[in-house]
Amino acid sequence: MSHVALDPSTGVRADGTRSDVAIDVIDLVKQFGHNRALNGVTFQVPRGSVFGVIGPNGAGKTTIMRALLDIIRPTSGQATVLGTPSRNAGPDLRRRIGYLPGELILEGRTSGRRLLAHYADISGPVQAGHVHELAERLGLDLDRQVRKLSKGNKQKLGIVQAFMHQPELLVLDEPTSGLDPLMQQEFLTMVREAQSRGQTVFLSSHVISEIQQAADEVAILRDGRIVTINTVDELRSTAIRHLRLVASGIRPTDLAAVLGALEGVTTLECTLTPAGDAEAVATLSGEIAPFVQAISTLQLKDLMLEEPDLEESVLKLYSAPAHTSSPSSPPSSPPRDVTT
Amino acid sequence: MTVVQDSAPTVRRAPLPIFGKVFTDSWRGLVGWALGLAAAAFLYLPLYPSISGGSAMQDIIKNLPPELIKTLNYDQIGTGAGYAQATVFGLIGFVLMTIAATSWGASALGGDEESGRLELTLAHGVTRVQVAAARFCAIAVKILVLSALTFLFVLALNDPAQLQIDLGNLLGTSLMFGGVSLLTASVALLGGALSGRRIGGIAAGSGVAVVGYIFNALGNQSAGLEWLHNLSPYYWAFGSNPLSSGADPATIAAFYALSLVLAAAAALALRQRDIGV
Numbered sequence: 001m002s003h004v005a006l007d008p009s010t011g012v013r014a015d016g017t018r019s020d021v022a023i024d025v026i027d028l029v030k031q032f033g034h035n036r037a038l039n040g041v042t043f044q045v046p047r048g049s050v051f052g053v054i055g056p057n058g059a060g061k062t063t064i065m066r067a068l069l070d071i072i073r074p075t076s077g078q079a080t081v082l083g084t085p086s087r088n089a090g091p092d093l094r095r096r097i098g099y100l101p102g103e104l105i106l107e108g109r110t111s112g113r114r115l116l117a118h119y120a121d122i123s124g125p126v127q128a129g130h131v132h133e134l135a136e137r138l139g140l141d142l143d144r145q146v147r148k149l150s151k152g153n154k155q156k157l158g159i160v161q162a163f164m165h166q167p168e169l170l171v172l173d174e175p176t177s178g179l180d181p182l183m184q185q186e187f188l189t190m191v192r193e194a195q196s197r198g199q200t201v202f203l204s205s206h207v208i209s210e211i212q213q214a215a216d217e218v219a220i221l222r223d224g225r226i227v228t229i230n231t232v233d234e235l236r237s238t239a240i241r242h243l244r245l246v247a248s249g250i251r252p253t254d255l256a257a258v259l260g261a262l263e264g265v266t267t268l269e270c271t272l273t274p275a276g277d278a279e280a281v282a283t284l285s286g287e288i289a290p291f292v293q294a295i296s297t298l299q300l301k302d303l304m305l306e307e308p309d310l311e312e313s314v315l316k317l318y319s320a321p322a323h324t325s326s327p328s329s330p331p332s333s334p335p336r337d338v339t340t
Numbered sequence: 341m342t343v344v345q346d347s348a349p350t351v352r353r354a355p356l357p358i359f360g361k362v363f364t365d366s367w368r369g370l371v372g373w374a375l376g377l378a379a380a381a382f383l384y385l386p387l388y389p390s391i392s393g394g395s396a397m398q399d400i401i402k403n404l405p406p407e408l409i410k411t412l413n414y415d416q417i418g419t420g421a422g423y424a425q426a427t428v429f430g431l432i433g434f435v436l437m438t439i440a441a442t443s444w445g446a447s448a449l450g451g452d453e454e455s456g457r458l459e460l461t462l463a464h465g466v467t468r469v470q471v472a473a474a475r476f477c478a479i480a481v482k483i484l485v486l487s488a489l490t491f492l493f494v495l496a497l498n499d500p501a502q503l504q505i506d507l508g509n510l511l512g513t514s515l516m517f518g519g520v521s522l523l524t525a526s527v528a529l530l531g532g533a534l535s536g537r538r539i540g541g542i543a544a545g546s547g548v549a550v551v552g553y554i555f556n557a558l559g560n561q562s563a564g565l566e567w568l569h570n571l572s573p574y575y576w577a578f579g580s581n582p583l584s585s586g587a588d589p590a591t592i593a594a595f596y597a598l599s600l601v602l603a604a605a606a607a608l609a610l611r612q613r614d615i616g617v
Contacts, residue, residue, distance in 0.1 A: 032617060066459075066614075066615075066616075069462075069463045070462075071459055071462055071463060071614070071615045071616065072614035072615065072616075072617060073614060090467065091464075091465035091466050091467055091470075092465070094463060094464055094465050094466075095464070095465035097463070099460070099463040099464075101456075101459055101460055101463070103456055104460070105455055105456030105457050105459075105460070106457070106460075107365075107457060109365075110365075114364075117351075117354075118354075118357060118361055119460075119464060120351050120353065121353045121354045121357035122357050122358070122461070122464040122465050122466050123464045123465055124465065125350035125351070125353075126350055126351045127348040127349070127350055127351070128348060128349045128350060128351055129348070130348075131351075161460075
């Protein structure tokens with residue numbers, strides 16, 4: 001909860017660390033025996049932003065987060081959190097962080113209230129009434145025994161525990177896991193509110209849909225490497241849209257020629273409808289303007305262009321050949337072509 | 341870019357959260373162990389007058405194999421002090437305390453890490469050394485409480501059971517009893533801290549206790565095996581019959597000091613490791 005006044009034009013503190021960066025990870029490598037969990041991960045999370053990490057199970061999301069909390073020590077590379085190197089960082093740093101582990105294990109034989117009171121004892125100062133307020137929002141009964149809570153309700157306890165001291169940085173590993181859609185929305189609202197208060201949020205998920213509404217930037221992680229870092233808008237602009245159109249006065253082969261010439265159109269199939277029209281079904285990625293221009297000359301009878309399917313494009317990134325991955329894509333780099 | 345610092349009052353915090361939590365979590369267990377020790381004292385010690393009275397009991401004991409008598413320390417049960425040593429401090433009480441100490445030591449770090457809870461604790465504003473130290477201190481307090489209760493139980497039965505144990509010797513033996521138990525707990529703590537598993541602590545703690553007991557028993561059998569006494573914490577504690585001849589303060593201090601060293605090693609081991617992998 002520290003408040004450092006400095007010149008926003010420089011953003012550099014006296015000790016050389018950048019004050020406008022909440023998390024600065026440089027070439028992080030973590031080796032577990034023969035298994036290389038992190039393979040040179042580099043990224044920065046600006047202060048006050050919401051940064052998401054997406055990756056399949058085992059991609060290294062949890063390992064990054066644990067390294068930030070000094071629960072595990074990287075083999076090489078370094079992570080700087082809120083201006084402090086995470087390795088052997090003292091308790092003062094962790095009081096400024098709220099952490100939700102991916103595999104949340106809570107003590108069962110106590111009430112939620114008592115458990116939170118204990119975590120309040122060892123975290124940053126908690127405002128009176130704030131725990132109650134958070135529990136109320138999430139619809140969590142604090143007087144029930146923890147072991148009798150459902151998975152979703154245990155997750156809510158974990159979320160309250162991470163948010164209750166209003167830390168400068170929230171590190172949330174799969175925060176929406178186990179939450180019903182209504183609670184997922186409430187959680188995303190909490191994330192946005194935290195952001196508006198100036199808190200930084202670093203969260204992970206194995207599906208982008210859970211965090212795309214909240215995240216400013218999304219890093220896609222695979223096999224211990226960052227494949228890309230993009231804004232959600234950038235991802236969306238490259239994402240795949242399914243399209244279907246019906247045009248009259250054109251033969252399917254001619255329609256195929258028009259659409260097939262466009263960049264980003266794949267899996268194109270043109271057929272003749274029973275009514276004698278030409279129907280095209282395809283997927284479209286990339287810019288939409290050339291497509292609209294191309295079809296403006298057609299006599300369209302029907303057009304359906306779906307919302308971009310981020311999930312599908314992320315899945316393609318998961319399975320893209322490893323040699324295209326770059327561990328140090330700058331945050332503003334254009335997204336890779338995901339249609340190949 | 342800045343976090344708004346509201347002026348609302350903050351929740352009051354417990355002064356020693358990690359240390360205190362051990363007691364709120366496990367006071368029931370502590371009561372259970374205390375009842376067990378009470379049962380051991382109150383079932384065994386009142387029998388002493390009937391055993392020492394030159395009755396048939398002595399004949400039975402004389403007819404036991406000498407190896408068994410030496411193993412159970414029954415060669416001394418002609419005196420009240422020897423009897424209390426052989427039954428409470430050296431056998432049933434020792435077993436109960438060893439089990440309690442081992443399980444507390446193994447759970448404190450190894451068990452907590454294995455269950456996945458230690459990760460979240462360490463993600464808060466505490467250091468690993470603080471957590472290890474607080475939990476060791478809590479175990480030490482619990483063991484001292486049980487030792488003090490054992491002292492009181494035996495003291496309460498001293499006259500009714502005609503034990504004639506010297507008060508100073510009883511105090512010294514109770515402290516020795518606590519010391520050897522704390523040593524077991526510290527070994528279990530270290531085993532858990534090194535392995536990150538509860539079983540690692542159980543194996544280490546119970547291993548030291550059981551091997552110590554066996555080495556003591558073997559060393560009692562013949563002069564050729566007496567060197568095994570040197571490797572037996574059990575013998576270090578009880579070999580010189582502290583209840584009848586007085587406990588050596590230096591030995592008592594050594595037990596507690598060695599426990600501290602082992603706890604420090606556990607804290608350092610925990611500090612070096614990756615947690616929960």
